[in-house]
Amino acid sequence: MEMEILSGRGTKQSAAPTTLMKAALTASVCLCLALLITVIAVSQKSSNEEFCLTPECIEAAGSILKKMDITAQPCDDFYQYACGGWLKENPIPEDFSSYGIYPWLRQNVDLKLKELLEQPTTEADLEAVKKAKVLYRSCMNETALELLDAKPLLKELKKPEFRWPVLENALGFDVRWVAEKFNLLETLAQIRTQHSKSVLIRLYVSPDDKNSQRYIIKFDQASLVLSREDYSTNTTEAQQNREALLRLMVDVSLMLGADAKTAEAQMKSALSFEMKLAKIMIPFENRTSENMYNKYSLSKLQRTIPEFNWLSFVRATIDSKLYPDLSISSSESVIVRAPQYMKDLIKLLNATDSRTVANYVVWRSVLSRVTTLSRRFLYRYLDFARVTTGTTSLTPRWDKCVNYVEGTLMYVTGRLFVDKHFQEDKKHMMEELVEGIRWAFIDMLEKENDWMDAETKKKAVEKVTHIHKVLGSEINIWWSNSSF
Structure with missing residues (x-):
């Protein structure tokens, strides 16, 4: 009985707690479910906010x-x-030696420009646009190019500053090269001015590396035809490239009228000179920002390297018709990016006969013009490119002409492209992107950069703050007139 009583009491006494526990458990489960649903909802909302799902x-x-x-x-x-x-x-195109996203983008832009430049000229076109279309059509006239053949280049080679020793009397006794009349400074300056080509000494104008608000004249070592390693090593590839270059030099001079025996001997000497030139060039790993920032006045540079008339060279490269009011004096500041190269170059020039120097310098000018001539010159250059770069076909004529017009009339083609293909509603997005990058860079400088001192950080922030952005239609600010 006692057990029954105890059991009965026990049953009655435990009934209330069990019910409460069930209720509490049920409430807990419901609460957990509610929390879980909330977490999932928040997570989904967060995911939707975190990932961009616009069509773009x-x-x-x-x-x-x-x-x-x-x-x-x-x-x-x-x-x-x-x-x-x-x-x-995206296999490498036959007329490319390498390929990547930037050449791919470039090619897509060129195709769009081709379409725009090939459209018929209308009365509504701005005068500058009309000129761009005329220039493109002229460049595309291959019939005229074949008829002219080498005549435009031969005409240049008759000028005193462009006379090529290897041709001897091929263009006429009166226009042959004469050692006593050879002026290296004038020849280098005219190649730079008329052909936009720097040989031996590169001269250009760009912002001062330590004061981006100011433009300054810079001198640097010029480029070579092949890579520096192709001249300084004797690997199988380097030897093949040098031999291909020599054969090109000889063949082009023959195509322009040189004697075979003379061409072989004199072009070998010119190539040997370029090999010596490669040895004195400053290698890439030594061309640091600090090493390349050497500021001089032209008068100080003249005292440092007196064998070359630096002021006369600068003045000779300035188009006085284009810039009649531009005056350069000996007090003008310049940056010499490779002082030791300049000193060694003077020594090399003094140790080399003037005929070899003239042959090399004018050859570089000729080479820059070869791909603008008729197809027999183009295919000869392609044979050289097959060996040295691996390209197996010529660049399409339209592609060359689009790039030529763009390089000559940059703002005109820019305006054409923007008017047709720039979406004005995307400008705000790009402005936000640029400002976001600017903000992130400044934030990184101020919070994460621990190797700059305070003054350097301050200057870096100032520089980033003053970067000027040009987006799409803002190109119109560069030119608003109808003529060029």
């Missing part, structure tokens, strides 16, 4: 995925994983 973003994401190869294991071959799709869809 989806298109961009698809473009990135298309360039990848997600079947590759990133830990085994990350390059294939990241770029496999691009490699499959």
Whole structure:
């Protein structure tokens, strides 16, 4: 009985707590479910806010995925994983030695410019646009190019500053090269002015590296035809490239009228000179910002390297018709980016006979013009390019002409492109992007950069703050008149 009583009491006494526990458990489960639903909802909302799902973003994401190869294991071959799709869809074009996203973008822009430049001229076109279309059509006239053949270049080679020793009397006794009349400074200046080509000494104007508000004249070592390593090493590839270059030099001089025996001997000497030139050039790894910032006045540079008339050289490169009021004096500041090269160059010039120097300098001018001549010159240059760069076909004529017009009339083609293809509603997005990058860079400078001192940071922030952006239609500020 006692057990029954106890049992009965026990049953009655435990009934209330069990009910409460069930109620509490039920409430807890409901609360957990509510919290879970809330978390999921917040997570979904956060996900929607975190990821851009606009058509433009989806298109961009698809473009990135298309360039990848997600079947590759990133830990085994990350390059294939990241770029496999691009490699499959974009083999190197036959007229390119290398290819990537920037050449691809460049080619797409060129195709759009081609379409614009090929449109018929209308009365509504601005005068500058009409000139751009005329220039493009003139460049595309291959019939005229074939008829002219080498005549435009031969006409240049008759001028006193462009006479080529290797041709001897081929263009006439009165226009042959004469050692006593050879003026290296004048020849270098005229090649720079008329052909936009720097030989031996590169002269250009750009912002001062330590004061971007100011433009300054700069002197630097000029480029070579081949890479520096092709002249300084004796690998099989380097020897093949040098031989291909020599054969090009000889053949082009023969095509312009030189004697075969003379061409072989004199072009070998010119190539030997370029090999010596390569040895005195400052290698890339030594061309640091600090090493290349050497400020002089022209008078101080003249005292440092007196064998070359620096002031006369600068003055000779200035087009007095284009800049009649521009005056350069000996007090003008310049930056010499490779002082030791300049000193060694003078020594090399003094140790080399003037015929070899003239042959080399004028050859570089001739080479810059070869690809503007008739097809027999183009195909001879292609044979050289096959060996040295691996290209197997000529650049399409339209592509060359688009780039020529763009380089000559940059703001005109820019205006044409913007008017047709720039979407004004995207300008605000780009402004936000630029400002975001600017803000992020300044934030990184101020919070994460621990190797700059305070003064350097301050100057860096000032420089970033004053970067001027030009977006789309803002190109119109560069020219608003109808003529050029």
